[in-house]
Amino acid sequence: MAFKKHHQQSDIxxxxxxxxxxxxxxxxxxxxxxxxxxxxEQAILAG
Incomplete structure (x- = not known):
């Protein structure tokens, strides 16, 4: 979750x-x- 805080512009x-x-x-x-x-496949389609 620390990664998410430092990379708020990115989706994980x-x-x-x-x-x-x-x-x-x-x-x-x-x-x-x-x-x-x-x-x-689901992740790619959402992509």
């Missing part, structure tokens, strides 16, 4: 197919700070 995206990792991002509210995608 994470791609993971792991359900536990996706759930962890939701529980910790990291998904509100970074863009989280469940697959690469």
């Amino acid at each position: 995206s994470v791609v993971t197919e792991s359900a536990p990792v996706l759930q962890l991002f939701k529980v910790t509210k990291v998904d509100q700070i970074v863009k989280v995608y469940s697959d690469l």
Whole structure:
């Protein structure tokens, strides 16, 4: 999250197919700070 503070002009995206990792991002509210995608195609289309 320190990276995000120093690079406010940049978007950070994470791609993971792991359900536990996706759930962890939701529980910790990291998904509100970074863009989280469940697959690469979805991330590219959002791009």
